[in-house]
Amino acid sequence: MRALGPGSVSSFLKVILDFFFYVLWAVAGVLALAALLVLLLSFKPDLILDKVTLEALKYAGPNKALVLAAALVAADLYVAGTIIIVGRLRRIFRTLIVGDPFHPENVRRLRVIAATLAVLELGRNAAKALSHMLLPPGSSIGGGVNLTTWFAVLVIVVLAEVFREGARLRRDAELTI
Secondary structure (H helix, E strand, C coil), X not given: CCCCCCCCXXXXXXXXXXXXXXXXXXXXXXXXXXXXXXXXXXXXXXXXXXXXXXXXXXXXXXXXXXXXXXXXXXXXXXHHHHHHHHHHHHHHHHHHHCCCCCCHHHXXXXXXXXXXXXXXXXXXXXXXXXXXXXXXXXCCCCCCCCHHHHHHHHHHHHHHHHHXXXXXXXXXXXXXX
């Protein structure tokens, strides 16, 4: 099976990316509505929020509604970052399907993916630090430094430079008579 062009592995992966792109938008909408609902219910907590436990956050203290809303907003921001990444991947795969892997825009798309991954990882570390400062002892979110994510960021930056060089070589070849 071919890697590039119509009917290739690239076109199959593009279909999968398209599906997840729309699923992620749906998840983002549900998370945003849930955060809004939690904030609205925080004005009358006896309706439902007293019955909610935040075991995933290991949190049983006061202001459960605000903590839950903050967690939902953080999850929504993470999903938004994932939407950016999947959206750029969809565009890259679109160029692969038409047989143009070294399209000049792919360099920028790869850089945006690397930057988004870095921002998501920094945001996760910031959320962990904030949870240590603001939540009672024993309540925390996130984990340690994720070396896999930082390795992926570096690999994508290098790939962006490879694609930049490929685009430059293609441009030079087009100018050759």
